[in-house]
Amino acid sequence: MTDHGPVLPLWLCAGCSAPWPCATRRRELLTEYAASPVALVLYMGSYLVAASQDMSWAPAGTLHRRFVGWLA
Numbered sequence: 001m002t003d004h005g006p007v008l009p010l011w012l013c014a015g016c017s018a019p020w021p022c023a024t025r026r027r028e029l030l031t032e033y034a035a036s037p038v039a040l041v042l043y044m045g046s047y048l049v050a051a052s053q054d055m056s057w058a059p060a061g062t063l064h065r066r067f068v069g070w071l072a
């Protein structure tokens with residue numbers, strides 16, 4: 001289990017206060033989903049949808065890069 005979960009509705013990391021997913025959590029996710037990268041994209045996509053609702057003021061492209069773009 002990770003200490004680096006998101007604090008809602010701010011979407012800051014509970015472990016290091018960086019914008020979530022922080023560098024540590026991204027590393028953990030890549031490890032956890034090493035065998036199924038497509039599942040990770042879908043998983044982060046669901047976070048993107050939720051975060052877009054919480055941060056409706058944020059440009060969609062910025063959120064997309066933050067939640068899904070780093071997987072490319």
Ligand SMILES: [Zn+2]
Nearest residue numbers: 004013016022
């Ligand atoms: Zn963190």
